[in-house]
Amino acid sequence: MIVANSPSPLVTLLDPVSHIVLVTSLALYWVVFSLDKLADNEPWERNTRYYWRPLLSISLASVWALLSVLFLRLPPLGNPFMSHWLGGEGPQIYVALGLTFSLAIMIATFHTYISVLVFRVVCDISVRYPGQGRDAWRLKLVLMYCLLVSVVTCLGCILRLAIGLCLHWNSDTVHTDPLPFSMTRASIFYLGEMAATNIHLIILLILLSRSTRGPGDSSGGWYTPVSPVMYSTAPREEQLHLWDLAARTSPL
Numbered sequence: 001m002i003v004a005n006s007p008s009p010l011v012t013l014l015d016p017v018s019h020i021v022l023v024t025s026l027a028l029y030w031v032v033f034s035l036d037k038l039a040d041n042e043p044w045e046r047n048t049r050y051y052w053r054p055l056l057s058i059s060l061a062s063v064w065a066l067l068s069v070l071f072l073r074l075p076p077l078g079n080p081f082m083s084h085w086l087g088g089e090g091p092q093i094y095v096a097l098g099l100t101f102s103l104a105i106m107i108a109t110f111h112t113y114i115s116v117l118v119f120r121v122v123c124d125i126s127v128r129y130p131g132q133g134r135d136a137w138r139l140k141l142v143l144m145y146c147l148l149v150s151v152v153t154c155l156g157c158i159l160r161l162a163i164g165l166c167l168h169w170n171s172d173t174v175h176t177d178p179l180p181f182s183m184t185r186a187s188i189f190y191l192g193e194m195a196a197t198n199i200h201l202i203i204l205l206i207l208l209s210r211s212t213r214g215p216g217d218s219s220g221g222w223y224t225p226v227s228p229v230m231y232s233t234a235p236r237e238e239q240l241h242l243w244d245l246a247a248r249t250s251p252l
Contacts, residue, residue: 010077016069022197023153024062027110028055030146034117037139038124061106068099072164085168096168100161111154118147142207149200156193159186 031054039046048055075082084092121143125136163183 012077013069013073016073017066020062020065020069023157024058026149026153026197026200027058027114030114030150031055031058031117033146034114034121034143037121037143038117058110061110064106065103068103071099072096083168100165104158104161107154107157111150114150115147118143138207142204145203145207149196152193152196156189159189 032051035051035054036046039050041050072084075084084096122140125140129136163186166183
């Protein structure tokens with residue numbers, strides 16, 4: 001509605017820019033959440049400086065994606081008949097191709113990286129905490145769910161790049177076959193991707209919620225908070241919770 005009623009064509013950039021912001025936010029969360037389960041230091045030592053390498057890499061990739069969107073979409077906004085893809089072979093079309101394929105490579109690299117992280121954490125939980133029962137299985141479910149949403153999101157990004165290439169390289173048959181390769185079916189996948197990313201945060205809040213045991217309930221719960229005993233040297237048992245598995249000594 002805002003784009004349709006706005007007199008400025010620059011408002012059409014809100015869709016790709018907002019998508020870049022969404023994907024960047026999800027990628028930062030997935031990487032930090034997975035690396036936190038592999039850390040061996042104390043929880044209060046895992047600050048921004050501890051995760052500076054993946055944070056910097058994802059931030060640079062998002063800036064590269066933003067620059068690519070501006071380079072590819074700004075010329076047609078001022079003149080619909082002007083594009084980097086038109087005019088035959090030249091440096092502009094090679095730059096456009098390089099930006100498109102570089103984005104696809106970065107997306108594939110990120111998904112490979114997050115897949116390795118998730119499977120490392122799942123294997124580490126299975127080996128180090130084999131008898132934790134529901135606690136460990138719930139964490140595995142959260143990690144695999146994040147990996148599933150990562151698959152959907154990365155496929156959606158690559159599908160957008162592929163459709164852009166098909167549309168721009170279809171200048172010869174645009175009048176007889178304006179949407180080749182059944183590209184109209186991509187809207188179904190876009191709808192599923194939009195639904196998956198919109199409910200992702202809500203489902204994570206439910207899966208990561210703390211449920212304590214009731215009075216007199218000895219069956220155990222997902223998380224049992226421990227009230228600190230001030231001015232006492234008596235040892236207290238460490239609790240296994242969702243966001244700090246590495247705080248406990250491995251039984252192996």
